[in-house]
Amino acid sequence: xxxxxxxxxxxxxxxASFEAISYGAALAKQLGISAExxxxxxxxxxxxxLGKYGASKVHQINNTALNNFDASVHAxxxxxxxxxxxATVLVFAHNINGRAIAPAxxxxxxxxxxxxxxxxxxxxxxxxxxxxxxxxKAFASIQIDTPVKVISINQNSxxxxxxxxxxxxxxxxxxVPTSKIKITATDKIKGEVPLTEANLVVSGGRGLKGPEHWGxxxxxxxxxxxxxxxxxxxxxADWRPHHEHVGQTGIQIAxxxxxxIGISGAIQHLAGVNRSKTxxxxxxxxxxxxxxxxxxGVVGDAFEVxxxxxxxxxxxxxxx
Amino acid sequence: xxxxxxISKTPDTTSKIAFTEGNTKFDENGVQWIINPYDEWxxxxxxxxxxxxxxxxxxxxITVGGADTEPIIRKALALxxxxxxxxxxxxxxxMVVAQEIAAIAKEGAYDLILTGKETIDYxxxxxxxxxxxxxxxxxxxxxxxxxxxxxxxxxxREIEGGEESCETSLPIILSCQKGMAEQRIPNMRGIMAARxxxxxxxxxxxxxxxxxxKKFDTPSAKSGVKLVEAGNMDEMVRLLKEEAKVx
Numbered sequence: 001x002x003x004x005x006x007x008x009x010x011x012x013x014x015x016a017s018f019e020a021i022s023y024g025a026a027l028a029k030q031l032g033i034s035a036e037x038x039x040x041x042x043x044x045x046x047x048x049x050l051g052k053y054g055a056s057k058v059h060q061i062n063n064t065a066l067n068n069f070d071a072s073v074h075a076x077x078x079x080x081x082x083x084x085x086x087a088t089v090l091v092f093a094h095n096i097n098g099r100a101i102a103p104a105x106x107x108x109x110x111x112x113x114x115x116x117x118x119x120x121x122x123x124x125x126x127x128x129x130x131x132x133x134x135x136x137k138a139f140a141s142i143q144i145d146t147p148v149k150v151i152s153i154n155q156n157s158x159x160x161x162x163x164x165x166x167x168x169x170x171x172x173x174x175x176v177p178t179s180k181i182k183i184t185a186t187d188k189i190k191g192e193v194p195l196t197e198a199n200l201v202v203s204g205g206r207g208l209k210g211p212e213h214w215g216x217x218x219x220x221x222x223x224x225x226x227x228x229x230x231x232x233x234x235x236x237a238d239w240r241p242h243h244e245h246v247g248q249t250g251i252q253i254a255x256x257x258x259x260x261i262g263i264s265g266a267i268q269h270l271a272g273v274n275r276s277k278t279x280x281x282x283x284x285x286x287x288x289x290x291x292x293x294x295x296x297g298v299v300g301d302a303f304e305v306x307x308x309x310x311x312x313x314x315x316x317x318x319x320x
Numbered sequence: 321x322x323x324x325x326x327i328s329k330t331p332d333t334t335s336k337i338a339f340t341e342g343n344t345k346f347d348e349n350g351v352q353w354i355i356n357p358y359d360e361w362x363x364x365x366x367x368x369x370x371x372x373x374x375x376x377x378x379x380x381x382i383t384v385g386g387a388d389t390e391p392i393i394r395k396a397l398a399l400x401x402x403x404x405x406x407x408x409x410x411x412x413x414x415m416v417v418a419q420e421i422a423a424i425a426k427e428g429a430y431d432l433i434l435t436g437k438e439t440i441d442y443x444x445x446x447x448x449x450x451x452x453x454x455x456x457x458x459x460x461x462x463x464x465x466x467x468x469x470x471x472x473x474x475x476x477r478e479i480e481g482g483e484e485s486c487e488t489s490l491p492i493i494l495s496c497q498k499g500m501a502e503q504r505i506p507n508m509r510g511i512m513a514a515r516x517x518x519x520x521x522x523x524x525x526x527x528x529x530x531x532x533x534k535k536f537d538t539p540s541a542k543s544g545v546k547l548v549e550a551g552n553m554d555e556m557v558r559l560l561k562e563e564a565k566v567x
Contacts, residue, residue, distance in 0.1 A: 009479065009480060014480070069479075070458075071449060071452055071458075071459040071460070071461060072452050072453075072456075072457070072458055072459055075449070075452065075453060079453075094445075095480060096461060096462055096478065096479060096480055097461075099445045099446075099449070099461065100448075100449055100459065100461035100462075100495075101449060102446075102449070103414065103418075103444075103445075103446035103447075103448075103449035103450045103453075104449040104450060104452045104453035104459070105453075106415065106446075106450070106530075107415070107418070107450050107453035107454055108453050110530075111530070112413075112415065112530030112531040113414070113415070113446065113530070113531070114531065115414075115443075115444050115445055115446055116443055116444070116445075128534055130537075131443075132443065133441065133442050133443055133536070134331075134337045134440070134441055134443075135333075135440050135443060136539075137337040137538070137539075138337050138339070138536050138537065138538050138539070139536065139537045139538075139539065140442070140533055140535075140536050140537075141533070141534045141535050141536075141537070142531050142532070142533050142534065143531060143532050143533075143534050144530065144531050145529070145530055145531060145532060146530045180458050180488050180489060181458060181460070181486045181487070181488045182486060182487045182488065183484060183485070183486045184474075184485045184486055184487055185484070185485040186479070186482065186483075186484050186485075187482050187483045187484075187485075188479075188481050188482035188483075189481055189482055192481065193481070194480040194481030194482075195481075196480055197480065197481075199566075200566070200567065224567060242498065242499065243478075243482075245498070248333060248357075248440060249357060249358075249361075249498055250498065256566040257560065257564070257566040257567060267333065267334055268333050268334075271333075271440075274539075277564075277566060278560070278564040278566045280556070280560070281545070291545045292542070292545070293542060294542070294545040295542065295545065295546065295564065296545065296546050296547075296548060296556060296559055296560070296564075297545040297546070297547050297548070298547070298548050298549075298550050298553075298556065299547065299550065300550030301550070304550065305550050305553070308550075308551070308553040309553040309556060309557070311553070312553035312554045312556065312557045313557055313567070315554070315557075316554075316557045316561065
């Protein structure tokens with residue numbers, strides 16, 4: 001059985017989990033075994049709807065203590081459940097919580113693990129998983145040599161595949177160790193889609209010349225319903241908050257669309273965004289290295305191009 | 321208090337990534353090696369900052385790798401730290417590396433184990449989590465702030481779309497990222513002192529790898545950027561809608 005970990009935050013199932021189920025279901029089909037999911041704690045979602053993404057069953061541990069994330073506790077519970085259920089492959093989203101527990105679960109199951117997978121394994125001879133390495137500058141094909149296997153999948157690398165199945169939801173009785181972590185505060189940016197879960201991202205660099213010029217970028221983001229990001233110099237200069245910094249040392253993202261405005265495209269920045277499906281670069285310097293990594297480019301003054309793009313998007317939306 | 325800082329050797333962020341031997345080995349030709357930035361800027365410097373406040377703190381550095389990692393561990397000692405341990409194992413399997421570190425960590429009875437949030441070469445982001453299971457110790461990933469108050473640790477970590485603050489008791493394992501500390505440059509006194517700091521070499525004890533790298537590939541180059549005239553944003557919208565199908 002392929003067992004897929006469902007990640008929740010504040011009792012909402014994360015989007016990354018839908019992709020993990022889609023991936024796990026495709027893998028289960030390839031192996032001719034069942035795809036089942038495991039959910040720790042309680043959520044507001046209708047859990048049986050996880051069947052849409054290909055899970056035939058959801059094993060739920062109905063213990064509200066698990067609504068707070070503790071890597072050690074969660075890894076213990078998932079590993080114990082995997083043993084009880086006889087799972088042979090475990091799939092996690094390679095998001096913050098998935099990264100925190102998948103390797104620990106692998107230890108507990110004496111399983112080999114590949115984190116940051118970007119495609120389904122090749123199971124013709126052995127079990128070979130392709131992952132991104134060198135911050136997206138290369139891929140490695142890694143064979144897992146153990147009977148039980150653990151995979152975490154890079155966000156937006158497989159996609160969410162939705163059908164119309166319904167999952168059976170079953171309670172599973174697993175002892176929950178007491179957490180040694182006391183959560184004292186949670187500070188979330190209200191009303192924004194987390195950057196790692198955003199489909200569309202508009203990002204600005206030093207080419208915008210100062211924080212007072214961000215209005216045109218915010219207008220463009222609003223017209224698209226996109227999240228906003230920035231380059232490292234911009235966050236270092238405090239023009240924008242640190243949590244918007246994308247790049248090798250910031251957040252790594254892989255949205256469907258990444259629009260870079262006034263960002264030259266240094267290799268460290270590219271490492272954080274080069275998994276985006278489509279990259280649009282707006283820069284007045286035709287020699288900016290970012291154009292080499294872009295799908296579409298506009299050589300021009302951002303202060304003219306960006307408002308014009310916003311207007312064109314609004315016009316297109318009004319017409320549609 | 322005793323702190324163990326895990327250090328990894330990685331290619332410089334500007335390195336050209338190429339492979340040799342039928343794409344099965346990383347081409348080290350002309351590569352500049354650095355301390356993995358997350359290990360250096362955030363884990364190691366955070367440990368040094370803690371020791372500056374409380375000089376009784378002992379900082380041990382650990383790396384798992386061949387003799388070619390020694391210049392990197394000396395560079396780390398030039399920033400700070402009391403002594404270093406190199407486990408002579410060149411495995412690329414995270415599970416092997418984590419088990420080697422766990423063996424040293426058990427013996428050293430550390431109160432705080434710091435890793436970077438990931439290495440910039442294999443991007444596995446696994447060591448902290450594996451140590452959590454191997455040592456049965458609390459693990460807080462993506463830590464951006466830490467205060468130690470006696471045996472209590474106050475930690476802030478990144479969560480998707482925000483931050484979470486928590487309290488826990490030592491010992492703990494943290495994976496560190498931006499926010500934990502500020503980058504530093506070693507000074508001459510540090511570089512001189514590093515030469516005489518103890519660097520202990522421990523022979524490899526774990527040999528059963530769970531994974532093996534079959535080959536590397538480099539991404540196929542983008543087919544080339546399609547340029548759109550600055551005055552024709554309607555065309556850009558059409559391309560994004562009809563060709564790329566992303567909006």
